[in-house]
Amino acid sequence: MVKNSEEKKALTIKSLTKSSVWDMQENDIFRMWEACEKDPEVRENVQHYQDIIRSAFIIEEVKSDSPKVREAYEKQGYKVTAVKLDENAKVIWALKKKPIMRVTDLSYENIRHITAAKLIEVLDRNFGGGWDSLSQSIKDIIESGFDISTTTLPKDRLHKKGGMYEKKVEDGYEVLEVAKGTWVEAIFAKLKPEAEKPRMKFNTYGEKETDEEEDVVIEDNYNKPDEDDVEIEDPNDDELNEDNYSTMMDFGSEEDVTADSLEDYADE
Numbered sequence: 001m002v003k004n005s006e007e008k009k010a011l012t013i014k015s016l017t018k019s020s021v022w023d024m025q026e027n028d029i030f031r032m033w034e035a036c037e038k039d040p041e042v043r044e045n046v047q048h049y050q051d052i053i054r055s056a057f058i059i060e061e062v063k064s065d066s067p068k069v070r071e072a073y074e075k076q077g078y079k080v081t082a083v084k085l086d087e088n089a090k091v092i093w094a095l096k097k098k099p100i101m102r103v104t105d106l107s108y109e110n111i112r113h114i115t116a117a118k119l120i121e122v123l124d125r126n127f128g129g130g131w132d133s134l135s136q137s138i139k140d141i142i143e144s145g146f147d148i149s150t151t152t153l154p155k156d157r158l159h160k161k162g163g164m165y166e167k168k169v170e171d172g173y174e175v176l177e178v179a180k181g182t183w184v185e186a187i188f189a190k191l192k193p194e195a196e197k198p199r200m201k202f203n204t205y206g207e208k209e210t211d212e213e214e215d216v217v218i219e220d221n222y223n224k225p226d227e228d229d230v231e232i233e234d235p236n237d238d239e240l241n242e243d244n245y246s247t248m249m250d251f252g253s254e255e256d257v258t259a260d261s262l263e264d265y266a267d268e
Contacts, residue, residue, distance in 0.1 A: 026079035
């Protein structure tokens with residue numbers, strides 16, 4: 001979730017975390033560093049604050065301040081500025097935000113700082129066998145920030161009027177379609193709302209109370225298949241027809257379905 005300019009200005013180098021730093025851009029980091037460069041605490045803990053910045057940015061120390069060297073870094077997407085790390089000298093930093101291009105770039109710190117459209121772009125760049133081709137650790141990271149649901153249907157049934165696909169899109173979900181032979185897996189993603197922590201207060205007896213009532217669990221009917229999409233088991237009918245397909249299929253044995261593992265892509 002990208003913060004607006006006022007929220008960014010409220011942050012300082014000392015209040016940055018490995019999560020909030022993902023909302024910053026290169027110029028924000030330089031501005032905050034300049035504002036705190038005379039702070040004794042920052043000077044004494046330079047390495048600590050650099051480590052926080054490095055969790056979201058690539059920092060290169062430029063040895064020469066020549067225009068040619070600066071230009072070379074800027075062509076690679078870096079912002080180049082002199083920063084003061086101690087009282088005696090300044091150094092030149094080339095700073096660039098780390099790109100999120102592959103699923104292996106996702107982390108618990110940055111997952112809530114990208115949009116659903118960006119997540120779909122990352123998944124599309126890495127997918128081979130669909131949602132199940134991802135490792136459980138990557139799934140856990142994604143689902144910590146996004147509502148994810150999937151369905152697999154014949155290609156000509158996926159976009160039926162009033163079906164799950166149409167309902168999800170109308171509700172603001174981004175969708176990725178993964179072809180599996182004559183079937184298609186649809187992966188739906190929507191950023192989860194940030195949960196507000198209940199504010200604590202005390203009654204006249206000094207006992208803790210909360211401002212929030214107990215959460216009510218609301219059933220998510222979007223994940224239920226449509227009536228036409230429910231698997232129908234008929235022991236006397238071994239053929240697949242329009243009345244007995246399932247919304248979730250195991251394609252491990254199909255010859256026209258590829259299920260490349262995540263490791264195949266992570267090694268590239």
